[in-house]
Amino acid sequence: MDEIEEVEQKAxxxxxxxxxxxxxxxxxxRRAFQRMDPTSRYGTLFGLLLLxxxxxxxxxxxxxxxxxxxxxxxxxxxxxxxxxGARRVLLYWAGxxxxxxxxxxxxxAFHGSTELDKASATISVLLVIIAPLEIxxxxxxxxxxxxxxxxxxxCFYVMIGLFFATLFHSLQETSGHxxxxxxxxxxxxxxxxxxxxxxxTVGYGDLSxxxxxxxxxxxxxxxxxQLYLVTVVAVLVANLAPVKEMKLRHKKGTDDASTDSEESSxxx
Numbered sequence: 001m002d003e004i005e006e007v008e009q010k011a012x013x014x015x016x017x018x019x020x021x022x023x024x025x026x027x028x029x030r031r032a033f034q035r036m037d038p039t040s041r042y043g044t045l046f047g048l049l050l051l052x053x054x055x056x057x058x059x060x061x062x063x064x065x066x067x068x069x070x071x072x073x074x075x076x077x078x079x080x081x082x083x084x085g086a087r088r089v090l091l092y093w094a095g096x097x098x099x100x101x102x103x104x105x106x107x108x109a110f111h112g113s114t115e116l117d118k119a120s121a122t123i124s125v126l127l128v129i130i131a132p133l134e135i136x137x138x139x140x141x142x143x144x145x146x147x148x149x150x151x152x153x154x155c156f157y158v159m160i161g162l163f164f165a166t167l168f169h170s171l172q173e174t175s176g177h178x179x180x181x182x183x184x185x186x187x188x189x190x191x192x193x194x195x196x197x198x199x200x201t202v203g204y205g206d207l208s209x210x211x212x213x214x215x216x217x218x219x220x221x222x223x224x225x226q227l228y229l230v231t232v233v234a235v236l237v238a239n240l241a242p243v244k245e246m247k248l249r250h251k252k253g254t255d256d257a258s259t260d261s262e263e264s265s266x267x268x
Contacts, residue, residue: 041083042151048076049158052127057192067105070120073127074098080131080155084138094130097122128163132156145239153233160228164221165195171214181210194218199225 052072059065078098081091101119135156139149169191172179180186180194186207194207198221209215 041079042148042155045076045079045083046151046155046158048072048079049155049162052076053158053162053192053196057189061187063109066120067109070101070105070123073120073123074102077123077127077131080127081134083155084131084134084152086134090130090134094126097126124162124166128159128166132159132163135159145236147240150233150236150240153236157225157228157233160221160224161192161196161199164199164217165191167217168195168209168214171217175211178210179214180207182207195221198222201226 052069055072056069059069077094078091081094086094101123104119135152139152142149165188168179169186169188172186178184178186180190183190186194190207197204197207198218201222203222209218
């Protein structure tokens with residue numbers, strides 16, 4: 001009996017050690033992500049936003065394409081909340097929505113359910129509303145101009161285009177009428193193309209809004225896009241140089257002071 005008890009104790013100790021190692025790995029990976037350079041987080045977010053734009057605008061319509069876009073949008077939303085240092089409650093809430101959304105997407109992909117449209121719409125709304133607000137909050141709290149701030153501003157610029165694309169698409173769905181004069185029913189690709197062409201004031205003219213509220217919002221987006229670039233981004237970039245010069249002067253002054261102290265100590 002003693003031998004059996006010893007074997008059982010050793011087995012329990014091994015199990016406990018395995019659990020401790022797993023917990024340590026989880027904590028270590030979480031801390032490593034937290035130690036990640038904030039600028040790199042915004043860079044990753046910017047890349048995910050561009051990937052969302054490219055996939056949503058180029059993939060053909062289908063269940064599996066919708067699932068891929070949903071997964072990328074979910075990753076983009078979560079990365080936006082992490083990069084901005086969102087509150088833990090908001091992270092948990094967004095994580096729960098993302099999990100249910102992906103489960104709904106998998107159900108749609110395998111069984112042809114209509115829940116994917118609802119899940120995709122929910123995550124898209126969170127991405128274009130909650131994420132920009134969190135970016136604004138993070139920038140205001142930091143009160144500092146550096147590369148991280150500029151990257152945050154660029155992410156916000158892309159989100160403006162995504163927001164208006166979602167808004168235009170919602171207007172078409174709720175009104176029951178075609179948003180564009182040129183096509184009977186605009187697709188996600190059409191709305192992304194039109195929104196970013198309007199935001200950047202390219203204005204190819206191949207698509208145009210068919211009713212007054214659409215035209216008004218289109219003009220508002222083009223004005224916002226131009227004002228944002230010539231004011232917010234321009235001011236941030238212009239203030240980067242003085243900040244860098246101050247850092248270099250501070251570093252040079254510290255080096256000179258340390259050199260002088262070494263020389264005085266060696267002379268004495």
